[in-house]
Amino acid sequence: CRSEKESLFSLGLFSNGAINYAILASGFLLFLFVHFATFSLPLIGIEFGNLLSTTPLEGIDWLVLIAVASTVFLVEEFRKLMIKSRFFSIRR
Structure with missing residues (x-):
């Protein structure tokens, strides 16, 4: 939390570019690994879901x-x- 008293909207929702990119990247990776859990890795033949214990x-x-x-x-x-x-x- 950036401030104990000020709302996030008064501080600026998208004012910290590094945090915004980190949130987008982690959200994308979460979606990728969970949504494509049945995708098989080339050469190894292991599915993402088995590797990370996830299901779509x-x-x-x-x-x-x-x-x-x-x-x-x-x-x-x-x-x-x-x-x-x-x-x-x-x-x-």
Whole structure:
């Protein structure tokens, strides 16, 4: 988290280029290794799924995955909103 009090939207959602590229690359690799789990590696004959213990996911599974993963972001932004509105404060 970049700030304990300021929302990600006020700081700039895409202002850190290196983080944006890292998120895109890791998301692409995750999708590649999970979606193509039945793809066989040339010369070795081992499937990605057997190598990494993954199976392909259906579309609804990806939606559930994104929904569950985004709850951390939503809870954190709600916490920052409560701090900003002085509903509760951070004591140090």
